[in-house]
Amino acid sequence: MASNLKKYIRTIPDFPHAGIQFRDITTLFNNSKGLRETVDQMADAMAIHNFDQVAGLEARGFMLGAALAYRLELGFTMIRKKGKLPGKTISQDYNLEYGEATLEIHDDAIESGQKVLLFDDLIATGGTAEAGINLIERLGGKVEMAAFIIDLPELGGRKKIESLGIPTYVLCEFDGL
């Protein structure tokens, strides 16, 4: 694990709620070396696989997801919040800390049998990633791996995704919420 990236990540206390230590990747992307090392480390780790497509979760997953797809010479698929995609979609509800939310994917974004790398900036409880996996699999795609810049191991998301039979990869971990 490439923990040297942690120095670029800022921690903001009490965002979005009191008691949450928010791990802020804007400072990582804002730094030219941070952005380059993040894309290169992730792309180098993923290059041994044979994906057909990268899928990224709105909105922070769009940045590294698209840069990674470019580096790996793959296409990039957006998984968006409800109502943002203009074409025909399928949707998946999932639970948030308070209430529910819905993700959508274009119904022609993934071809049946395609091997997909799912990407997001951070995995916490894994609820969003699981909804994204469901969308890809409902289109006939196979999520070969789920990758994240940051894991918060205490929240158990990575274990949850691996219990679905999907290998995961992360660049760094933060303890404590």
Next chain:
Amino acid sequence: MASNLKKYIRTIPDFPHAGIQFRDITTLFNNSKGLRETVDQMADAMAIHNFDQVAGLEARGFMLGAALAYRLELGFTMIRKKGKLPGKTISQDYNLEYGEATLEIHDDAIESGQKVLLFDDLIATGGTAEAGINLIERLGGKVEMAAFIIDLPELGGRKKIESLGIPTYVLCEFDGL
């Protein structure tokens, strides 16, 4: 202008409102050649400039914006909708077709004197781009250029941005709304 990219862009009628021909870049990014050509054409055109930073507008501007920053070995700054950025921000209201919206940037994202490339996927009336330019300039940055994948010339956004003294660059144009 690299109009060969137009073949990757899908048009969706009546989204988000009746009468609008929505130019859908999801099909461009979904295609590995489309993504690669878009990043490479934009990066090649921008490489003669000497930017310090790329800034992208939420959310579709995050994809090519981050990939472009990676290719140009620059940092990437997110300009987000209200309430999404965790740190201290400054904000800028702007007019939409119906009502108002607000963009924000972290107050330490741009250093005074930095030369910034502003990027979004599409320019229509230019209201969002103008709000992004205001944010960057209020932090002391200089927007050296504003670049877009798609221009809708009939809506006049490009002329508006150039009337502010900021050169623009686009990869393709679509006539008609």
